[in-house]
Amino acid sequence: MKGISHPALDDISLENVCQALTDPVRIEIVGRLAKMSEATCSVLNAGRPKSSMSHHYRVLRDSGLICTRTRGTTHFNALRRAELDARFPGLLDALLKAMAVDADGEAKYEASPRSSTIPI
Amino acid sequence: MKGISHPALDDISLENVCQALTDPVRIEIVGRLAKMSEATCSVLNAGRPKSSMSHHYRVLRDSGLICTRTRGTTHFNALRRAELDARFPGLLDALLKAMAVDADGEAKYEASPRSSTIPI
DNA sequence: TCTATTGTTCGACTACAAGCGTACAATGGT
DNA sequence: ACCATTGTACGCTTGTAGTCGAACAATAGA
Numbered sequence: 001m002k003g004i005s006h007p008a009l010d011d012i013s014l015e016n017v018c019q020a021l022t023d024p025v026r027i028e029i030v031g032r033l034a035k036m037s038e039a040t041c042s043v044l045n046a047g048r049p050k051s052s053m054s055h056h057y058r059v060l061r062d063s064g065l066i067c068t069r070t071r072g073t074t075h076f077n078a079l080r081r082a083e084l085d086a087r088f089p090g091l092l093d094a095l096l097k098a099m100a101v102d103a104d105g106e107a108k109y110e111a112s113p114r115s116s117t118i119p120i
Numbered sequence: 121m122k123g124i125s126h127p128a129l130d131d132i133s134l135e136n137v138c139q140a141l142t143d144p145v146r147i148e149i150v151g152r153l154a155k156m157s158e159a160t161c162s163v164l165n166a167g168r169p170k171s172s173m174s175h176h177y178r179v180l181r182d183s184g185l186i187c188t189r190t191r192g193t194t195h196f197n198a199l200r201r202a203e204l205d206a207r208f209p210g211l212l213d214a215l216l217k218a219m220a221v222d223a224d225g226e227a228k229y230e231a232s233p234r235s236s237t238i239p240i
Numbered sequence: 241t242c243t244a245t246t247g248t249t250c251g252a253c254t255a256c257a258a259g260c261g262t263a264c265a266a267t268g269g270t
Numbered sequence: 271a272c273c274a275t276t277g278t279a280c281g282c283t284t285g286t287a288g289t290c291g292a293a294c295a296a297t298a299g300a
Contacts, residue, residue, distance in 0.1 A: 018141040088218040098208040
């Protein structure tokens with residue numbers, strides 16, 4: 001594990017933040033981090049290939065959305081809440097709320113076995 | 121000019137909204153619409169090729185960020201403020217504020233002749 | 241109806257991003 | 271020192287997005 005670098009506050013751009021949230025996998029990571037405050041990569045990987053996930057962490061780091069603390073060989077990821085809020089006030093909160101809304105909408109189609117469990 | 125369709129509220133996804141704001145040209149369009157409430161394509165084109173811009177309007181429309189009213193052969197574009205706020209409360213405002221912040225940051229390097237006009 | 245204007249659609253090219261296997265690096269434990 | 275674990279870096283393939291010229295569609299006006 002070589003250089004894990006994070007952009008400075010002023011180098012965080014809206015364009016990059018949006019770019020980072022373009023992918024459902026990364027949206028999921030951010031959404032989960034919002035509830036866990038800190039999590040290792042392996043916890044978030046959910047069985048997906050390491051190299052793919054490592055790519056997503058990098059995109060999220062480069063965008064300024066998350067920071068990674070290294071402890072031994074394991075990496076702890078967390079949202080850069082306070083910093084992001086300093087740079088773009090209110091944005092992260094609005095994004096997190098939007099993620100919750102969006103997840104609700106999709107849940108209607110995936111879960112909710114009601115229609116099949118109540119035949120007559 | 122054929123079918124100009126807009127997604128329903130529930131079909132607007134955070135992923136698509138972010139995707140739409142991935143491009144600086146589209147960020148600029150949204151930022152300008154925030155101040156103008158309505159504008160024709162030709163006004164926003166700023167001399168760029170029509171076909172390229174038409175593509176950007178389509179992405180913005182499909183994402184749910186803007187709607188297009190057709191009047192004769194000219195198209196009037198506007199932000200879907202109220203609807204977006206109903207779907208993702210606070211998100212659009214936060215995004216618009218973020219655009220302003222981001223634009224400021226870049227302006228420091230492009231405009232602002234102060235450092236060169238106040239030598240001593 | 242003929243023409244100018246306003247945008248969209250199509251097609252081709254280019255650039256970038258995702259996915260993933262493999263190799264590598266860094267650390268902890270024995 | 272050796273090995274297992276954790277994650278990154280590299281290289282490749284594939285898919286998708288941006289760019290733009292050229293052709294087309296729709297409308298207003300003469």
